[in-house]
Amino acid sequence: MSTTQSERLRELLEPLVNSQGLDLDEIAVDSVGRKRVLRVVVDSDTGADLDRIADVSRALSAKLDETDAMGEGEYTLEVGTPGAERPLTEHRHYVRATDRLVKFQLAEGDELVARILKVDDEGVDAEVPGVKGRKATARRIAFDDIVRARVQVEFGRKDNKDNKKEEEA
Template sequence: MFVHEFIDSKHSEIEAIVKQQGAKLYEVSYVREAGNNILRVVVDTEKGIDLDTCVNISDALSVLLDEENTTDDEYFLDVCSPGAEKPLLDIDDVKAAIGNYIAFEFLVPTNGLDEIQGDLEAVNDDVLQVKYNQKGRFKTINVPYNEIKSIRLAVKF
């Protein structure tokens, strides 16, 4: 069995371990970086993730993965946060981000724009209200959630 197949077969168990620690699973990926294989498990909580929680998740995942891994591939397990520009995975994440600076990409260009960065002011009936700066002028746009390709928190410069 290949590592990717093994990881896919354990996704629900990985997610259960993350939930037991009061966190949300954002992503599981298997990548090669600097000549090393890395199994990256990205987790977070509503208030951010702390090192102790990452360690607890890592310890529990290590037991699961080491007991049942039948592959010969060696890898490093990296349990980490999604970072300052974390993706907003669903409408609940978006609602929790009201008042934050966000960046999103449209499915289809809108008003001549492919993407927008701005302040998320409100979410009503799955429609986002975003205030953004276009060439020195502040504008407000209302965008249905289903017209957004990707959305994340952003750092304002």
């Protein structure tokens, strides 16, 4: 039996989120003044557009209304996606970050910014961008060597799909 409210909420809401074709990434209950805010972060391999977020938000709200999981007091339900600079904490996060630039904090204390090329059960194959005209280098990073990893926002980078369309034209 779960002990924390977040764990009980996860047990209650995760099957519902999964039935909507999404993954439940995070649940947090925060106090904001006298009110509480229940933040639910969802995602999928194909992303989550506003319509999917709205659908899952309505379903979660209905489920919470029919239970006493949030207790008697008022609360606000916020449902969203992880955002552009999401931390990578689970294997599926690394898979979803393939072709993205990621900042790694490594166990030996080094920081490394590299593009994830491939993910398997043991780690990632990454490409470290070249500096000052040097060529990019390949690097293998084991999950055991990663302390933290966070996707980096890239401005002005064309999506691979856009590059392929231009090449075909």
